[in-house]
Amino acid sequence: MFCLDSRLKNDTINIGKLQLSRVLLMNDSRYPWIILVPELDNVYEWTDLYNEQQITLHDESLLIQKVLKDLYGGQSLNVGKLGNIVSQFHLHHIVRFENDPAWPGPVWGHSSPVNYSPQELESRISEIRQAIRI
Amino acid sequence: MFCLDSRLKNDTINIGKLQLSRVLLMNDSRYPWIILVPELDNVYEWTDLYNEQQITLHDESLLIQKVLKDLYGGQSLNVGKLGNIVSQFHLHHIVRFENDPAWPGPVWGHSSPVNYSPQELESRISEIRQAIRI
Secondary structure, three states, X not given: OOOOOHHHXXXXXXXXXXXXXXXXXXXXXXXXXXXXXXXXXXXXXXXXXOHHXXXXXXXXXXXXXXXXXXXXXXXXXXXXXXXXXXXXXXXXXXXXXXXXXOOOOOOOOOOOOOOOOHHHHHHHHHHHHHXXXX | OOOOOHHHHHHEEEEEEOOOEEEEEEOOOOOOEEEXXXXXXXXXXXXXXXXXXXXXXXXXXXXXXXXXXXXXXXOEEEEEEOOOOOOOOOEEEEEEOOOOOOOOOOOOOOOOOOOOOHXXXXXXXXXXXXXXXX
């Protein structure tokens, strides 16, 4: 049984599942921010995945990148695997804008999240789900 | 003719070429840090690459990740495409240690680099080139 890290669980909303990865929306209304977590135990690095899993994850990441770009535009898309604090493998996808709070620095560790209101959250989840078709 | 962004050029040492990407070593002796830059014009996002180029870049990134992990170990490997400051597509690979200056935060924007000495640089480039076989 796959078990999501408790910090990822606390910081995000589970919005669905792709073939390999759970799709999480970071609960920070300042940035459209999706995290993919392959539902596999004991994976900490890309290199811990089998070749076919790496390809699937790469395809899933590209899908998320395309959807975020199409939906929100933005100045650049930050895609990152860090794992310094939460070691369970997870891949960030964050739309960045020139007027966002952390610009042009990285968002990680910059400032506390601003949670979505229930209405904002419903709307964001709905548009992302529709675009990803999950 | 492909032209490397001047900031990337200033901050790194060119250590070779893979099938698609130029391999750059960040001139910061505090972190083993390799940047891949596909030698293509007008590429800003993964989604700007053609499908086959995406696959090649993904394979080249996995090679770099494996080499860095094998050579330097570390607590985690940070792999990131940001592009907030330098928009030319470039993919970071950074070995992170629990006692490195930025731990557990991201390295980007944390502090000024500490350049390699000529001897350190020669040794690092040599071991990486040998491992990548370029």
